[in-house]
Amino acid sequence: MTNAISARALRKVYPGNPPVEALGGVEIDIADNEFFTLLGPSGCGKTTILRLIAGFEHPTSGTLEMFGQSLLDLPPYKRQINTVFQSYALFPHMTVAENIGFGLEMLGRPKTEISQTVGEMMELVQMSHLADRQTGQISGGQQQRVALARALAPKPRVLLLDEPLSALDFKLRKNMQLELKRLQTETGITFIFVTHDQEEALTMSDRIAVMSDGAIRQIGSPREIYDHPADRFVADFIGDTNFLSADVVENRDGAATLRLGSGRTIAARAAQGVNGRVTIAVRPEHARLGTPAEGLLAGVLSDAVYFGTDTHFHVTLEDGTTFVLRQQNSPDSTAGFATGDPVGVCFPAEVAQVLRD
Amino acid sequence: MAERVFDIRKQTGFTTIAFACFAMLYMPIILLVVYSFNAGTSIAIWEGFSWRWYASAWENEQVQEATLRSLVVALWASGISTTVAVLAALATTRTRRFRGQTAVFALINQPLMVPEIVTAVALLIFFAMIKVATGYTGLAYLILAHSAFCIPFAYLPIRARLQGMDLSLEQAAADLYATPFQVFRRVTLPQLWPGILAGAMLAFVISLDDVVITEFVKSAGQDTLPTYMLGQLRRVVTPEINAISTALLGISITMVIAYTLLSKFRK
Numbered sequence: 001m002t003n004a005i006s007a008r009a010l011r012k013v014y015p016g017n018p019p020v021e022a023l024g025g026v027e028i029d030i031a032d033n034e035f036f037t038l039l040g041p042s043g044c045g046k047t048t049i050l051r052l053i054a055g056f057e058h059p060t061s062g063t064l065e066m067f068g069q070s071l072l073d074l075p076p077y078k079r080q081i082n083t084v085f086q087s088y089a090l091f092p093h094m095t096v097a098e099n100i101g102f103g104l105e106m107l108g109r110p111k112t113e114i115s116q117t118v119g120e121m122m123e124l125v126q127m128s129h130l131a132d133r134q135t136g137q138i139s140g141g142q143q144q145r146v147a148l149a150r151a152l153a154p155k156p157r158v159l160l161l162d163e164p165l166s167a168l169d170f171k172l173r174k175n176m177q178l179e180l181k182r183l184q185t186e187t188g189i190t191f192i193f194v195t196h197d198q199e200e201a202l203t204m205s206d207r208i209a210v211m212s213d214g215a216i217r218q219i220g221s222p223r224e225i226y227d228h229p230a231d232r233f234v235a236d237f238i239g240d241t242n243f244l245s246a247d248v249v250e251n252r253d254g255a256a257t258l259r260l261g262s263g264r265t266i267a268a269r270a271a272q273g274v275n276g277r278v279t280i281a282v283r284p285e286h287a288r289l290g291t292p293a294e295g296l297l298a299g300v301l302s303d304a305v306y307f308g309t310d311t312h313f314h315v316t317l318e319d320g321t322t323f324v325l326r327q328q329n330s331p332d333s334t335a336g337f338a339t340g341d342p343v344g345v346c347f348p349a350e351v352a353q354v355l356r357d
Numbered sequence: 358m359a360e361r362v363f364d365i366r367k368q369t370g371f372t373t374i375a376f377a378c379f380a381m382l383y384m385p386i387i388l389l390v391v392y393s394f395n396a397g398t399s400i401a402i403w404e405g406f407s408w409r410w411y412a413s414a415w416e417n418e419q420v421q422e423a424t425l426r427s428l429v430v431a432l433w434a435s436g437i438s439t440t441v442a443v444l445a446a447l448a449t450t451r452t453r454r455f456r457g458q459t460a461v462f463a464l465i466n467q468p469l470m471v472p473e474i475v476t477a478v479a480l481l482i483f484f485a486m487i488k489v490a491t492g493y494t495g496l497a498y499l500i501l502a503h504s505a506f507c508i509p510f511a512y513l514p515i516r517a518r519l520q521g522m523d524l525s526l527e528q529a530a531a532d533l534y535a536t537p538f539q540v541f542r543r544v545t546l547p548q549l550w551p552g553i554l555a556g557a558m559l560a561f562v563i564s565l566d567d568v569v570i571t572e573f574v575k576s577a578g579q580d581t582l583p584t585y586m587l588g589q590l591r592r593v594v595t596p597e598i599n600a601i602s603t604a605l606l607g608i609s610i611t612m613v614i615a616y617t618l619l620s621k622f623r624k
Contacts, residue, residue, distance in 0.1 A: 054528075054532055055531075055532075056528050056531075056532075075531070076528070076531040076532050077531050077532075077533075077534045077535055077536055077537075078534075081532070082532055082533065083528075083532045085525050085528075085529060087523070087525055089523065089526050089528070089529035090529075091526060091529070091530070091544060092548070093547045093548060102530070102533050102535075103533035103534055106530075106533055106534040106539060107534050150533070151532075151533075154533065154534065
């Protein structure tokens with residue numbers, strides 16, 4: 001099956017002194033019908049990819065295809081791609097209904113079809129009662145819905161969303177996350193979503209590309225990205241992580257034996273040929289407290305911070321670094337340890353992720 | 358509002374200087390307006406209130422003719438210069454940065470920099486050559502000359518408006534299948550109107566008011582209102598001049614108010 005969007009060695013350099021490389025040779029394949037998220041800190045190049053796909057910018061080199069056809073020579077108005085802008089970019093001199101119908105009007109669709117589709121779209125985003133309002137007279141959340149309806153109305157093959165939820169307050173954002181996911185499933189349109197919010201990315205996406213410095217660090221399902229981060233950046237950017245140093249004692253085709261700082265050894269998966277000193281990552285909720293004897297690492301409990309649903313335990317390890325564990329609270333359990341107690345940190349060997357440099 | 362560290366109004370003598378400046382600016386104009394209602398024939402000795410000079414100006418055929426000519430020239434000139442200014446503003450804000458963009462900007466605004474008398478003499482010589490070659494002596498020379506020096510006045514507010522506009526609106530339109538021309542027609546132009554109107558009105562007032570270039574460029578019998586008034590001043594001066602001036606002042610003030618309202622409306 002051909003991909004909805006496929007980029008090869010996609011590069012974008014902004015001229016200047018010195019020139020700024022916003023994207024350095026990105027490879028990306030986005031399947032049809034997929035909710036795909038580009039996730040990364042600001043300036044990582046995620047919006048540049050979006051603007052290249054929309055056609056607002058031209059790549060410096062590389063190829064960009066939609067369903068097997070090159071996009072490079074197509075101006076934005078000839079691409080069956082619509083965008084939901086971060087600022088919404090609603091036309092202030094038009095009503096809600098006129099905004100939503102604009103794309104169909106430009107496509108030269110008959111009036112009856114336009115008004116019918118506009119009606120459907122307004123129902124879809126629950127805006128029917130505000131059809132004749134000017135866009136300046138509606139709230140931010142409503143503007144967001146109109147922007148979404150306007151981009152969906154021409155039934156594009158790919159929908160681009162540029163941090164569309166960032167201007168909304170927390171509760172509205174939560175609602176819209178679910179609603180966007182629902183819309184994507186219902187319409188079957190490929191969604192490419194840009195965000196810097198890792199939680200948003202994890203909740204909504206089928207697959208996530210984590211980006212930094214104009215490069216893609218890892219592409220995978222939310223679960224893969226969270227449980228098996230490829231490198232230190234990904235592990236650090238998504239969720240909280242403990243980083244530990246370990247030495248590879250043996251590496252037989254990816255089945256490795258690692259020696260931790262405490263001297264104990266664990267079996268873990270590592271890439272072929274990885275040897276010497278490595279960094280491993282362990283999620284706080286994957287570890288639990290135990291006695292010094294049963295723990296893979298030993299240390300002293302330096303702090304216990306109560307968070308309602310869970311408690312964060314800070315353990316100062318023998319080498320002076322801090323390891324954070326997160327344990328869910330239940331009414332009938334107490335941790336059984338007080339600050340100052342010597343404790344052990346326990347985790348199953350398979351949760352330890354050997355990171356790429 | 359927070360206290361300002363430096364408040365110029367608290368400096369000694371500020372109020373005095375401010376009032377002196379306003380007096381310098383507006384006393385002569387107030388006097389001119391007051392004497393336009395003088396019942397006597399002097400522009401300096403008050404002899405009671407009367408509308409007679411307004412009536413006399415209204416009935417003066419030369420004034421009528423000059424006023425009409427002024428309006429025709431100003432309308433044409435503001436129309437032409439605004440059209441050119443819109444195109445120039447689009448070319449300097451909606452294209453990729455090109456080499457010599459700053460030079461182009463300076464060239465467009467050249468009439469603001471070059472002494473008017475230089476332009477006037479240049480036009481006089483240039484048009485004289487064309488007049489000799491073609492034999493045409495109509496109003497087109499005046500209209501063209503006015504259009505030329507009105508361009509920067511129309512260009513500046515239009516450009517400011519274009520620069521202040523959210524580019525993502527135009528991108529959104531292109532994203533929604535609008536061709537470049539449709540983007541301009543449906544998104545850029547509707548938002549640009551206040552700027553265009555402001556530019557056109559400014560150009561209109563500037564054209565209406567011009568003396569120097571008109572005096573040099575006009576053919577015989579082509580007096581505009583300002584050059585007619587200048588001609589009158591060389592002969593007998595009656596408060597009729599004050600009446601005409603006050604009427605012109607009225608038009609200018611109306612335009613300025615309309616301009617201000619429009620600029621407020623667009624925010």
